[in-house]
Amino acid sequence: MRFKDKYPELFRQLDPARNSGIDLDSIPVSSHEMLWWRCPVGHQWRETPLQRCSPAMWKNGDVDACLYCVAPGCLVYSCGHRSFRSSESTFRVLAHPCAKCEITEHVRLILDAVDDSAGAAVALLDADPYYARFCAQASEIVEWWDEIFPLVEAYFVRMVSVYVAIAVVEHRPELSYPTSSLLGACMLRILAALPHSVRDELHSAVPDDAGDFRRTHLPGRHNSEIGWSLKKLGFDILDTPLDDDVERRLQFCEQQRFSATGEQPPIDLHGRHYPPFAHLPRDRERGASSELRGFRSKQLPPRIPAVRVTLGESSPADTDDPLGRTHLGYHRDLTPHELWERARGVWKLRADHVAASTIALVVHDKTVVLVASITGLTIHRGGLAILGEPIPDHPLIGTPDPLHTPSPLAHGVIDGEGVLDQESKCARA
Incomplete structure (x- = not known):
């Protein structure tokens, strides 16, 4: 109803x-x-x-x-x-979001960093003896190992990339979980997708301290809510279709015994989130690396970091205004450049918030009246002024303030669904 x-x-x-x-x-x-x-x-x-x-x-x-x-x-x-x-x-x-929304935003930052972490994940695998031992032993035991290796490696890199991204976002000096435990968890996941005839023998290559990827949790020394948020944002921790992919690939290999001209059955990989490998400067002699180009990484909605300043009605400026202005505040007859000159300072914003933002929102009467780019900042009397240029036709102009807080200043991230995170700060200097 x-x-x-x-x-x-x-x-x-x-x-x-x-x-x-x-x-x-x-x-x-x-x-x-x-x-x-x-x-x-x-x-x-x-x-x-x-x-x-x-x-x-x-x-x-x-x-x-x-x-x-x-x-x-x-x-x-x-x-x-x-x-x-x-x-x-x-x-x-x-002025801040609740704990669940904060962890969701934290996980969005992690997923943003996953693609850029693929190279580091490959380098970690190349240097790890556990991974080398597992692959070497599998190449001797699993009959069609060369054919399924691209799927196996893609899965390893996908999971290791998450941990590398966590380390980057949380400024950790190393992964949040021992490498042997992390790779061991991946190996157990691969074994579950392989035929029963090879599992017992290949199990000896799994580290003794192997972790376990649960349905909604990542093993490791971090907030367990990260796992729930990953699932909420569409990142499948268990990657349950993996066993189906391996089984279908092995079935195709078996069919090739009897048909030299048979074509590979279609495998729908459009919903998968493996990182792309085409950009990585690495020659894979084993496994058809070209197939990995068919995997698509997760596409998140566009996200815009922004700062917001709120203007009152037009009024005379102080005689010693550091920017040399005669008036401050909003007036409807001002041009975009004149309004920006009144709005860009001087504010008690945090410099790191301004530096991390790409646009500045100017709000009057709870409505966005101007949007400007951010190219830098200058320091004045304990506050700062924003450097940039107005964007006259920006789609946010004329819409309600997306960073709505009681404070006249705010910093946050905006996407198509609204505000993901925000912080309000002090009043104007």
Whole structure:
């Protein structure tokens, strides 16, 4: 049933401006999509339709009750999720996301780094004696090893790349799990895909401290929630189709015994996330490396790191303004360059946040009025000014502030689904 039909009073509290681009008329009652709401007295917050119509105890029987008006003990995170605290008598709005959203963002950074980690993963395998021993022994035991080796190596590199990416993102000096344990876990996964006749003999090449890839967890000394978030973002930890791929490849090899001109049966690899190998400067004498070009790496939605500054109405600047400006603030008659000159400083932003961002959002009255590129920064009186150029036709101009926080300054990452992470900072200098 449509939310509009079952809860007309609550439906009228949906904010059309902040929910632009969403077909609110077709939203079902059971929707888990985060939407913006505005109560009759003007409070704004994010919540799913399912949460909004729930008969929570804090509503005291009034389904239409506003969280802010009733004010139960509650923490409201920037991602829209909430945490009720019976020990508190009021609510607090926090500028950072909840723990689950933070770990999801952390895992997105890891997946972003996986492709760039493929080269390091191959180098680690080349230098590891456990991997060399396993492959050497398999080449003597498994009849069609040369034919299935590209699949085996692709799986090893895929899993090792994740651990290399974790080390990069978390600034670890080494992998978060011993190499022998990690490669041993991969070997056990390969053995499960091979014929029973070779498993026992090849098992002797597996390290004694081999780990175990569970359905939703990666073995290692890191937050176990990383595994759940990887699954949520589409990275299959167990890679369950692997045994099917190996079995079909071996079946083809068996068929080739009787048909010298037979064509290889089609194997659908479009949904797989193995890293591409074509760019790696390595000559693989064993295994058809050309087949690895058919594997596609996981494509994540485009992500834009940004800083946001909020302007008030136009007003005269201080006589000693470090940028030599006569006026500050927003005025609708300003050109993009004039508005950018007023908006680019001086702010108490963190320099690393500005350096890590590609665009700056200028917001007035909760709406993006200007977007500018970031090419650098200058330091002034304990604050900083952003260097860059306005982007007049940017699609975010005219839309609600995507980095909505109580503070006038914020830093975060934006994608097609909205804000993934954000941090609010101090007010303007």
